[in-house]
Amino acid sequence: MTTNQTPQALNDTVIANGYCVGCGACAVPEQSPFKIVMDDYGQYQSVLKDANVIATTQNDYEKLCPFGSGASNEDEIGKQQFFETCEYNDQVGYYNGVFAGHVTEGDFRKQGSSGGMGTWVLNELLSKGLVDFVVHVKSETAAEDLHNIPFKYHVSESLEETQQGGKSRYYPIELSEVLKTVRNKPGRYAVVGLPCFIKSIRLLQIQDPILEERIQYCVGLVCGHLKSAHYAESLAWQMGIPPQDLEGIDFRAKDTSQPANRYSTRAKGSVGEKVTPTSQLFGLNWGAGAFKYKACDFCDDVFAETADVVLGDAWLPEYVQDSSGTNVVVTRNQDIRDLIENARNEGRLEIDDLGVEKAVQSQDAGLRHRKVAIGYRLHREQAVGNWIPQKRKGPANKITPRFEMRRQQLRTELRNLSHQSFLRAKQTGDLQSYLTEMRPLYERYLRVQPSFLHRLVSLIKRKLKRILSS
Template identity: 40%
Template sequence: MYHQLVDNHYDFGTGSWAVANNKIQMKLDQYGEYHPYLVDPKKSEFSESELTTLKETCLSLSSKNEADISKELYAQIPHIHYNQQLGYYSDLYVGHVTEGDFRANGSSGGFGTWIFKELLANHEIDGVLHIKPSNKPDKLFEYGISRTVDEIIAGAKTKYYPVEYSEVIKTVKQQPGKYAIIGLPSYIMEIRLLADQDPILKERIKYTIGLVCGHQKSTKFAEFLAWQCGIQPGDLKTINFRKKLPDAPASQYAIEVTGTINGEEKSIVKPMKELVGRDWGEALFKVRASDFTDDVMNETADVTLGDAWLPEYTSDSKGNNVIIVRHPVIKAIIEAGIKDGKVKVDKVDAATIFRSQSSHYRHTRVELGYRLYKQIKAGHWVPQKRTQPSKNFPWHRRKIQDEREAICLKVPEMYLKAVAKNDLNYFLQEIKPLRNAYQKLYRNIHRVKRVTQLLHLKK
């Protein structure tokens, strides 16, 4: 079971197995990705019940999928709606927080931190499980628990960095209370699976905030961005992946890195458009498991937050969220915020929310069928997904998937060699053919589209 999961790159590194069984621990591998490992490799025997629990707490092995879990959670809520692309929802919004500095301190509209603050103020929770700076030498960020508004605010902003929650979930089991957690789709889904197996977690994890995420990154993504700014691997101290730039569209943000350069600590701000790695479609340092999920909208979360990548909103440099509300308490909090002027939102329809993530949905949900087909054709085991294996895609879409896969699989090895050589230019030259092939493919696709449109107009 372990080799089916890990060897085929289907484990999401959430930490669920290390929660379910104390014979397992989470560690970063040489490529900067989390995987489960045996605490004592000599004691690798699991009982039948342990194996069942491990299977049922893993997204890629469980007998339940996201549709099953979300139906159990939300189908009975009065006036709830269901959409194949969004999952269940009661209300849909686009907007931002106007209260305080939540928006300024957030990656987009500030809703994640603000909702946590409201849950805490209303005594709905005692603590928040979210991503905080780490003081450990091998990582920049980790899951932690915050119990005050100031602590919650300090953990604001999106981090394109791997984390795992085994230690904080164990703390939740040891310390009674009501908790909320924020996470990517696989993280929230595996919390739900853990809660199904553990009544203590089901009782104590009261609310979940889900993020829309294109894919997970390894630790090397942050390291590589900093290296381009002059901070060598091992010398990076902090990174802000989403520094807002005044008078620029929300989609044109910068990074801010702090680290040691020639013995001195320096902070550097650089627009992402000036860095290799800015193109999310190229997927440099993507965790491979990201290509084997079909949950785009974090369907098992009580509320899902994403960036409002919509033309009518991206011109605002301060940022806006798309918001999919499922839980009645979260709905009440947002409605009260609207009434009190704490938030400014537009009520929108499902088509608007989907439009903000349409490219992401095509890659993650639709074209997953081709990735599954390729794995099966190569003789690999694949997890059962809601998208069926298929090769019935246009040639150019299959080719895009092929190029993205090549980047995903080859780049980590190239990067390790570059670090060993202490040569950034070596890495940039090694990945150039991969990037050029991908970019050339897209240019040709756009060229064909333009010609087709011109021919259509002439008719």
């Protein structure tokens, strides 16, 4: 442990400049001066308990934060964890297995957003005696797959409990309370999380020997970005359930008549339950980034590069037509790879060896935004004198093609306006004011398209790539 950094340093850099993702890592150490609160925009944020606080523990708080100065980056953590047994790819990180498929046994696939692999991996770790507990996100109660809000981290130790954590949760969560439970309750744990959350766990383990010993496996989720609580409220309100009446939501209700990427939203309120095709609701264009945390625009990790295994959707032509869903899976830990290959041999999984390039293709848009365009976003922040976190890619005053710079500017405007306009809508009880403010900017965003020449060159490159790989 180090003693040089004060809590005020983290407060003045990451927190004051809007880069806190609300993971809760800084609130985990004993006698931590930080606490996690939900702000007016529906985002978890770290705040100092006392503005005049001085260091009260031996922890270096900037090195606990995934965006903090001096914290190890994903390449450095990944190398320490996986270098001896894995290959490396600059988009995916380290890997020793890349798969696509789904669970064929039980109700895992039916109860999951995609192929059911996430809950299945957790259950295998439990049933094979590799862990005693699973730390994952679920609601306090659940009925017929519709989970009540708010969502939070829980500790589970049975299949029944872990299955309550199935499905995607586009909702803010934080780790501090559950990791305190891990510290106080002996046992072996597997923890599920978004890329930045898994990174924060790895950083905590460097400074906390108890968490290092007890957290045996980190299960990551492929991530586009984290949403505020207002995202769920905005969808439900459009369905006729105002924010104060929202009781539960399923962000990805499967529609057996549609491809896997065309799902519905189910919401429950005092007026009953409503189901609406997601395509009919405003704010669902993931690339536009409504209700996104600012921190997410400065994260360069899509494939949870510090996790032992990462799972996401196989958004590939050969899989997307299957409405039941298909997972892309990247393993970095031999135990988990063995679980998958043994289950495939036993007929409990239908899973293909995918190859790392196909995994990259499955998340192409997210990787371009996170890995390439981050340099331009860093430049824009730096150009107006703002503090910026140190990332693997430095600031870049331009990116190609040129239209992408305008798209990045509009995404930032959409992110900011969504938070501001929806808060005003809640305060006045007028949903239409939010939609009226957002739509003109969103339509401008949609009009920013590549030129004919750029589209032609891209088409030729894609065809050549297919020919060369066939």
